[in-house]
Amino acid sequence: MAIVSEQPGGQQVPDGGITAQGVSRSFGAVRAVDHMDFHAPAGRVTALIGPNGAGKTTLLLMLASLLAPDQGTITVGGLDPVRNRAEVRSRLGWMPDTLGVWESLTAREILTQMARFYRLPASGIAPRVTDMLERVRLADLADQPARVLSRGQQQRLSLARALIHDPSVLLLDEPASGLDPGSRIELRTTLRQLAAEGKAVVVSSHVLSELDEIADGAVFVNNGRTVRQQTTEEAAAAGRRYAITAADPAALAAELARLGLDFRREEGRRPGVSLVLHNELGAERLLRDLVLAGVGIRSFAPAVGALEETYMNLEGERR
Incomplete structure (x- = not known):
């Protein structure tokens, strides 16, 4: 199926966003991603949409520099993750579909440790952690072990963890999973605010009805390939x-x-x-x-x- 891109000629747009061109990845005989193209510009929310098994999670793992492509190129703000791994990871915020917390640590301790991993200045870690806990409405549970948090609360903690180092690119895999209706509305507002701050926000979700209110554009994938890219306005038209x-x-x-x-x-x-x-x-x-x-x-x-x-x-x- 031909690719329909919102960029004329499918050209890469130089901005602070994230781009994949012709990326492929196989696992043994299974080709999970097959010459896929993707672009998420800075200052916008881009939805990644496709059925189960379409290659969305594999693509996200490659964009997050957690999986190397067999073919193709990925750039984050113009940087190659293979050649500039440390700098690229400092620009990326990754929220997987499952948190994978240290269950015995508190929410505050988890965010503090993540801030240390990203080498934030020691004097700024405590206020940054407090700010993130308030932003995701976990201040009242900040000193509770992560194991007592509900699924929705763990999702909010995962978002705070992805944002702790103030990344320019945010990758979210099913961020609304487990959230109650009120928290979903808050998530929607937060993602729009992050895009307004100039961040490139990528959201992979099966809740398509909500993506209309969140996304500025979408990349549709199936069978490991990009099948369409369009803005929300183009979709509505x-x-x-x-x-x-x-x-x-x-x-x-x-x-x-x-x-x-x-x-x-x-x-x-x-x-x-x-x-x-x-x-x-x-x-x-x-x-x-x-x-x-x-x-x-x-x-x-x-x-x-x-x-x-x-x-x-x-x-x-x-x-």
């Missing part, structure tokens, strides 16, 4: 499916048919219809037309997010 319910479903269906629109009936707790609209202006006009025609609209909204729509379309093409 490509059209998405809207779900509509009305007080009188028959009247709604009749009016849509009169307007010559292709739709499908949706059964469930709130029966309605769904149809693909190409942009928000088209959605606005359709809603106006339905109301003016006297159809009692009860709900009118996108059925899925823009990035989720792209993902489903790619899955349909693959099949």
Whole structure:
């Protein structure tokens, strides 16, 4: 499948972000990543999207300099991790999908030790640790052993650990896993703030509905290859499916048919219809037309997010 890149000609953009070009990695006879391209610019949140087994985690491990590619190149802020490993790692923050904590240590002790690993000035470690604990809402549990933390609290500690040295590139593998709804909203806000500070933020997640609110763009991968790169605006402009319910479903269906629109009936707790609209202006006009025609609209909204729509379309093409 051809690569569709948001950069003209697929050219690397020199910025403080992270780029992979033609990277491959095999494990024995299994080729997990096959000439994959990826770019996450500074100051933006980039989503990494694909089904299980698509090569996302292998790519993240290579981007984090924890796994060397068999082929291809990776640059972090213009630096090669092979030649400049120490400097590259000082610029990277890595949050894996499982924390792997020292269970007998407290949250404060874990962050303090991580700060020492990154060789932060000794005088600044204590205030930095305190700031990170407050940022992820763990100040009240700072001196509790990590083993007593819930899954969501461990996720927040993992984020603080990734941020302790103020990296310019942040790699997050399923960061919302185990978080309650309130914590997910906080995570969303935090990631947008980090991007606003100029960091390149990469998020791999299966929760596609949330990525629309977080990401500025996305890289879609499958079978170890990059299949599409696009901005969130480009995804939204490509059209998405809207779900509509009305007080009188028959009247709604009749009016849509009169307007010559292709739709499908949706059964469930709130029966309605769904149809693909190409942009928000088209959605606005359709809603106006339905109301003016006297159809009692009860709900009118996108059925899925823009990035989720792209993902489903790619899955349909693959099949």
